[in-house]
Amino acid sequence: MVAQRSDISRKRIVYIGAERVGLACLKELIRLKKNVVAVFTADDSLKSKIADFIPFDGATGEIPLIKIKSTKSAETIKKIKEFNPELIFVISWSQIIPKEILDIPPLGCIGIHYSLLPERRGGAPLNWAIIDGLTKSGITLFFMDEGIDTGDIIAQKEFEISEEDTVKTLLDKICILAPQLIKENIDSIEKGTAKRIKQDDTKATYTKRRRPQDGLIDWHKSLREIYNFIRALAPPYPCAFTFLGDKKLVITKVSIKDSRLHIEGYIE
Numbered sequence: 001m002v003a004q005r006s007d008i009s010r011k012r013i014v015y016i017g018a019e020r021v022g023l024a025c026l027k028e029l030i031r032l033k034k035n036v037v038a039v040f041t042a043d044d045s046l047k048s049k050i051a052d053f054i055p056f057d058g059a060t061g062e063i064p065l066i067k068i069k070s071t072k073s074a075e076t077i078k079k080i081k082e083f084n085p086e087l088i089f090v091i092s093w094s095q096i097i098p099k100e101i102l103d104i105p106p107l108g109c110i111g112i113h114y115s116l117l118p119e120r121r122g123g124a125p126l127n128w129a130i131i132d133g134l135t136k137s138g139i140t141l142f143f144m145d146e147g148i149d150t151g152d153i154i155a156q157k158e159f160e161i162s163e164e165d166t167v168k169t170l171l172d173k174i175c176i177l178a179p180q181l182i183k184e185n186i187d188s189i190e191k192g193t194a195k196r197i198k199q200d201d202t203k204a205t206y207t208k209r210r211r212p213q214d215g216l217i218d219w220h221k222s223l224r225e226i227y228n229f230i231r232a233l234a235p236p237y238p239c240a241f242t243f244l245g246d247k248k249l250v251i252t253k254v255s256i257k258d259s260r261l262h263i264e265g266y267i268e
Contacts, residue, residue: 010035011107011190014085016071018042019052021174022092023059025112028179029089034186036063038083040076043067052092052171052236071095080104087190090144091178094123099146107192109144112178114170115207116140116156118199121149123209126170129161130232133224136160139174141181143196150204152196155185166234212238217251223261230254230263239265 013036015026022041029036041056046069056065064083068076071093077100080088087107090097102109115125116138129137138158145151157177161170188194215233217226217240230240230251241250244267251265 011086012037012084014038014040014080014083014088014105015091016040016088016093016097017056017091018050018054019092020054020171021052021112021178023054023056024175024179025089025091025182026056026059028182029186030061030063032183032186034190036060037085038064038066038080040066040068040071040080043069045069050094051238071101072098077101089182096148097144102144102146107189110154110189111142111144111149111151112181113140113142113149114174115149116158117142117149117153118201118204120205120207122206125207126167127210127232127237128207130165130167130170131228133228134161137170139177139181141185148206150199150201152198154189154194154196155181157181166231167237168234171236215240217242223256223259227254227256227261241265241268 013029013034015029015036015038017023017026018041026039039056039060042050042053044055044067047053066079070076072095077098080101081104085105088101088105088109090109090111097109113125115129117140120128136158138156140156141154143151143154157180159173159177185194215238217229219226219242231254233240235252239250239252241248243249248268249265250268251263253264255262
């Protein structure tokens, strides 16, 4: 397949995304009648590895939907090139985007990171925000480069983190804020006039990816630390857990009443 050239007013956009936030942002681009020429999303076989997995089937209309296992594969890179994109969006996609893809679109690759960069670059920023007891965080729209969340900032939006928030309710907030960021900035991105604010590396902090086995509760920590830990790993994530003898107790919900933890869960 050889892609046809677009007219100047409608930039050719390839979209790479997964999860609820990725779907919400894709729907916004479609609603805005942007020229999305192809959508790449996670193959169904990756469902167990993606916490907030949601199929994109039926959401793209006549736009080609290509399910992939990796953005590093030669086949994926070849397919993206065939669509001749002038702009690529990468939303809610945890895999590293290789230089071979970053170099394709003349207008750049645009991503959204779930923190106020340069703070909290890296993995699982929402989980860590709750674990660390933050009362506010945000999202950043930025130009992707070969670094980990180091590219130029286009715009940011903040949100509050209440004591009742879980990682799911933070994702609910981002499902509203992320499409707004795209709506407010897509025209300047397409024109090549979007803001490009260099990140101050001296203010950069980092968080690391989390694995399901990292959810084991340390009962030596304070009540507040345990409370934050449990709500940070609540569904759709694998959840915090502990053991009752040789039985694994998965904790899905927590509250504090009368200075005591009240938990709900199930034996696995």
